[in-house]
Amino acid sequence: MSIVSIGVSGLTAAQIALSTSSNNTTNAYTDGYTRQVATFSESTSGSGVQISSVARQYNQFVTTQLNGSISAESALSTYQTEVSQIDSLLADSDASLDTLLQSFFSAIQTLTSDASDTAAREEVVGAAQTLVSQFNQLGGYLSEMADDVNTQIDDQVTQVNDLSAQIATLNQKISLAGALGGASNDLLDQRDLLVSQLSELVDVDVKVQSNGSYTVSLGNGLALVAGNDSFELAAGASASDPSKTAISYIDAAGNSVALGDSVLDGGSLGGLLDFRDTTLADTQNQLGLMAVSLTQAFNTLQAQGIDLNGDTGTDFFAVADPVVYGSTGNTGDATISAVFSDDVSALSSSDYTIRYSATDGFSVSRNDTGASVTATYDSSSGTLSFAGMDLTISGTAADGDSFLVQPTRNAASSFSTLISEGEQIAAGTSSGSSDNTNALAMLNLQTRDIVGGKSTLSESYASLVSSVGSTATRVAGQLATQSALTEQLTTLQQSESGVNLDEEAANLIVYQQYYQACAKIVEVGVTVLDTILDIN
Numbered sequence: 001m002s003i004v005s006i007g008v009s010g011l012t013a014a015q016i017a018l019s020t021s022s023n024n025t026t027n028a029y030t031d032g033y034t035r036q037v038a039t040f041s042e043s044t045s046g047s048g049v050q051i052s053s054v055a056r057q058y059n060q061f062v063t064t065q066l067n068g069s070i071s072a073e074s075a076l077s078t079y080q081t082e083v084s085q086i087d088s089l090l091a092d093s094d095a096s097l098d099t100l101l102q103s104f105f106s107a108i109q110t111l112t113s114d115a116s117d118t119a120a121r122e123e124v125v126g127a128a129q130t131l132v133s134q135f136n137q138l139g140g141y142l143s144e145m146a147d148d149v150n151t152q153i154d155d156q157v158t159q160v161n162d163l164s165a166q167i168a169t170l171n172q173k174i175s176l177a178g179a180l181g182g183a184s185n186d187l188l189d190q191r192d193l194l195v196s197q198l199s200e201l202v203d204v205d206v207k208v209q210s211n212g213s214y215t216v217s218l219g220n221g222l223a224l225v226a227g228n229d230s231f232e233l234a235a236g237a238s239a240s241d242p243s244k245t246a247i248s249y250i251d252a253a254g255n256s257v258a259l260g261d262s263v264l265d266g267g268s269l270g271g272l273l274d275f276r277d278t279t280l281a282d283t284q285n286q287l288g289l290m291a292v293s294l295t296q297a298f299n300t301l302q303a304q305g306i307d308l309n310g311d312t313g314t315d316f317f318a319v320a321d322p323v324v325y326g327s328t329g330n331t332g333d334a335t336i337s338a339v340f341s342d343d344v345s346a347l348s349s350s351d352y353t354i355r356y357s358a359t360d361g362f363s364v365s366r367n368d369t370g371a372s373v374t375a376t377y378d379s380s381s382g383t384l385s386f387a388g389m390d391l392t393i394s395g396t397a398a399d400g401d402s403f404l405v406q407p408t409r410n411a412a413s414s415f416s417t418l419i420s421e422g423e424q425i426a427a428g429t430s431s432g433s434s435d436n437t438n439a440l441a442m443l444n445l446q447t448r449d450i451v452g453g454k455s456t457l458s459e460s461y462a463s464l465v466s467s468v469g470s471t472a473t474r475v476a477g478q479l480a481t482q483s484a485l486t487e488q489l490t491t492l493q494q495s496e497s498g499v500n501l502d503e504e505a506a507n508l509i510v511y512q513q514y515y516q517a518c519a520k521i522v523e524v525g526v527t528v529l530d531t532i533l534d535i536n
Contacts, residue, residue: 004525009048010518013040014511016051021507028499032193034058035499036185056185057497063192064206066489067199071266073486074200076479078271080472082149083279087472089141090283090465097138097290098461100131105446111427112443115436121308121422128316128417135291139412142284149276150245156201156269157235157247160224163198164216167191168230171213175228178212198224203266220263222249233259239328240353240404244276279471281409282368285349286464288319288408290457291415295319296344297450298442305426305438313426313438320414322389322407332356332398336384338391338405345453347388351406354384354391358399367404 020038027033034056041052093099107127111120170191177184191214198204198216204224207215216225224231231250238246239258247264249257261277264270295317302313322338336354340347351367364373364386375386384391389407419425427442428435451460 002525003528004522006048007518007521007523007525009043009050010521011515013038013049013051014515014518016054017511018508018515020054021504021511024499025501025504025508028501028504032189032196033499034185034189034192034497054185056188058188058192059493059496060208062489062493062496066486066493067196067206068203068266069482069486069489070196071199071203071270073479073482074268075203075266075271075274076475076482078268079275079279080475080479082145082272082275083468083472083475085145086142086279086283087468089138090468097131097134097287098458100127100134101446101457101461103127104131105443108439108443111425112436112439114434115427115439116308116434118308118422121425121427123422124425125417125419125422128419132317132415132417135287135412135415138287139284139291139410139415142280142287143410143413146244146276146280146284149272149280153245153247153269153272153276154235156272157233160198160201160269161230161232163194163201164224164230164232167194167198167214167216167225168228170194171225172228175211175213199267201267202264202269218249218259218263219265220259222251222257222259222263240402241325241406247273279468281351282349283464283468284410284412285351285406285408286460288411289347289349290451290460291317291319291411292340292344292347292408293451293460294445294457295415296340296342297445297448300342301438301441301445302426304429304441306428306430306435307426308423314424315418316425318414318416318418319411322391322405323410324391325404325406327402327404330398330401330403332401333395334397334401335394336391336403336405337394338389338407340407341385341388341390344388345450346386347407348452349408351404351409352387354403354405356397356399356401362393362397 017038017040020036024035036054036056038051039053039055040049042048043050090096104124104127107120107124111117111124114120170187174184174187174191177187195204195206195214195216203219205217205219205221207217209215209227213227214225215223215227217223222231224233229252231252234248234250234256235245236248238244247259247269249259251257261270261273264273298317299315302316305313307313319340322340324336324338326335334356348366350369352373353365353367355363355365357363362375362377362384364375364384365371366373373386375384377384382393384393387407389405391405425439427437427439429437446458447456449455451457455463
């Protein structure tokens with residue numbers, strides 16, 4: 001090989017090296033860009049130099065760890081954003097139910113001093129209406145949050161499907177480029193960026209196939225991307241609870257497979273599902289339980305007393321009946337309606353699931369703990385009684401049918417007063433207009449354990465505020481820890497894959513000098529050839 005050819009091989013290699021370093025420099029701030037390095041090797045002919053590869057400085061293990069951390073951080077961040085709204089709402093002293101409860105019972109205390117005082121009676125009605133209004137506002141706000149979370153879940157499922165389709169398209173392009181022997185570093189960067197974005201939405205497992213394609217799977221092994229194909233998720237009404245959005249997986253045959261929340265336990269999608277089904281649902285149920293407990297206890301006393309007109313008292317408060325949903329997979333024609341029993345002391349803030357077995361009949365379990373619940377079934381009336389409720393079953397249930405019971409989910413937003421005139425308050429137990437016997441019993445409700453038979457109204461609310469606050473604090477702490485881990489992994493990943501401008505500036509100078517040296521070799525080679533040709 002001539003000296004000129006050797007010099008030219010060096011010029012070519014220097015040009016590629018300069019181009020690579022220049023590309024690194026100009027993409028220093030490009031999201032998802034991975035630093036590339038040109039590798040020099042001796043020419044296959046034995047003389048000169050060649051660029052054997054321009055490879056990405058990429059560590060699959062570190063990237064996998066980083067994506068997992070991003071997914072966990074995204075879930076916690078989403079949860080923290082949502083739970084902090086409830087925490088702020090409940091902790092607001094101006095909107096505190098406890099303050100309004102105290103005002104309500106203070107008005108009743110004033111009434112006990114003179115049961116014939118019409119002004120005192122009107123004060124009780126006014127305080128009750130204010131209390132009910134606050135229950136409605138809190139319940140309505142939480143219902144709107146539930147609707148918003150369902151909308152976010154639907155939107156994020158669309159994003160997951162879009163990212164999966166883009167990854168599958170890049171898989172195809174990368175495989176084709178590899179088969180043709182071409183470099184596809186830019187495509188690899190685009191694909192890794194999409195996987196990182198997908199990890200923010202849902203926790204995924206990535207495996208690299210022999211042809212360079214990615215297989216991207218959910219936690220249960222179902223593939224979102226396999227080679228050139230992508231598989232979609234679908235968002236729709238839950239089979240057991242049409243008020244909430246559930247997620248299913250659409251396989252290659254078009255079949256829909258319902259996904260449990262545990263499958264989607266990471267990313268912002270997992271965070272939304274976790275928040276909705278735990279803190280949000282628990283808060284709605286606990287507020288509803290307070291409304292039901294106050295309604296039942298106060299109405300019971302109203303029925304035992306006499307109002308200012310000498311008539312037996314009528315219901316003071318009202319709440320919606322428990323909600324019962326039959327699963328869409330039921331094959332029987334049974335329907336269930338529910339009402340609260342006269343004694344709701346056994347009622348809890350949990351939802352319940354009723355299942356029917358051809359051999360064992362109806363069985364009931366709590367949704368929060370999974371524990372079995374003692375239930376009594378009267379076949380003659382078709383009534384199933386448990387946990388402070390009486391449920392009437394119409395039609396015939398089939399083996400395997402199930403029903404979801406939400407006793408208090410909508411109680412706070414449906415809470416209302418039925419009395420608008422102070423004279424309707426049954427303060428006494430005789431026809432005397434100044435009899436305050438029943439008013440004293442109403443006042444005692446403030447200190448009685450009427451909520452689930454275990455706590456007072458104030459204690460129940462304080463427990464709810466404390467529980468939500470504790471959850472918000474815990475999640476914030478976990479988020480801070482996870483964010484620190486993500487930052488460490490990002491630093492580690494960037495130390496290998498990120499562009500260092502100082503290093504690239506030095507490389508540009510080195511490669512420039514290298515190019516000039518190789519040009520000198522060519523110049524010398526040409527001079528030698530000219531000298532030889534001039535010899536006669």
